[in-house]
């Protein structure tokens with residue numbers, strides 16, 4: 001398939017382009033250095049060394065211990081792993097709490113537990129899309145065994161009060177898991193300071209390859225409180241048995257070394273702010289969802305009155321933006337995240353997400369805004 005000339009990619013919360021440095025780092029591991037990281041011979045040791053240096057890059061970037069990092073296929077697997085491990089623990093606490101705006105890989109993992117007889121509490125959010133701490137205090141009570149809340153939302157970029165929620169969970173005697181996929185590389189954070197027991201990540205959101213990610217377990221493998229949900233060889237200390245995806249892991253390690261620094265994040269934020277200011281002027285009646293909350297510097301979720309976003313997007317074929325999470329496209333339902341923030345179904349249907357990366361140009365955002373305004377006027 002040919003990529004059309006002039007395509008503008010503004011959907012970096014769905015996935016990012018692999019950085020050229022990442023592609024170059026992975027290249028040898030498809031070919032000459034193809035060994036199995038568990039093999040005792042030279043080819044195996046070469047692969048094992050690459051896996052361990054990637055683990056050092058991941059743990060180093062996060063201020064974690066290498067023994068707390070376990071390679072997976074990505075956050076969907078990491079999120080499900082935690083819910084399954086908890087279900088297998090035969091915990092006496094039969095209650096699970098998750099926010100109403102979690103990604104489907106958390107929401108549906110929680111619903112699966114519901115079918116096993118667990119009670120699921122959905123934590124509501126404020127109009128700005130932040131988990132309501134007063135409501136959470138009520139919901140996360142003794143008898144709750146697992147709490148899972150994301151660090152930043154994929155649709156709005158709104159940052160969640162994870163430190164406070166982890167504290168509430170621990171006071172109730174619950175395990176706290178965090179889906180931190182969208183926060184990585186877009187805001188500084190320390191997993192130790194946040195106090196999370198586990199966190200899930202995907203490489204493809206940080207200019208790494210698809211199908212690679214990692215699970216952070218604060219207690220490591222040996223002191224992890226629940227049974228390991230997967231059976232197999234002993235890879236990743238039994239957390240993730242199965243032959244290592246060596247090229248993917250190497251790419252992930254390289255991507256972690258390339259995470260943007262504070263000045264790159266500040267540039268991103270300035271560009272987003274300028275875009276939002278211009279958009280609010282150019283499109284009368286428009287609003288930024290979650291504007292009153294702390295947000296990721298790369299995400300704008302814009303309400304555009306009058307025209308449903310799918311129709312608008314159809315008339316902007318050269319611009320890759322989203323009207324929901326990528327995993328929801330094709331579904332007719334307007335965003336449950338925006339509805340949880342109090343938007344009506346109709347209003348939620350009129351929203352577009354723009355998500356940039358460090359390589360997005362100001363001119364790309366400008367040309368998107370010009371095209372958006374023209375398309376809206378034409379459709380009126």
Ligand code: PMP
Pocket residue numbers: 013014073074075076077103105150152153154179181182202204325326327
């Ligand atoms: N959580 C969040 C918040 C996400 O945005 C995504 C990706 N859309 C995932 C989990 C799942 O990640 P993956 O598809 O890489 O498993």
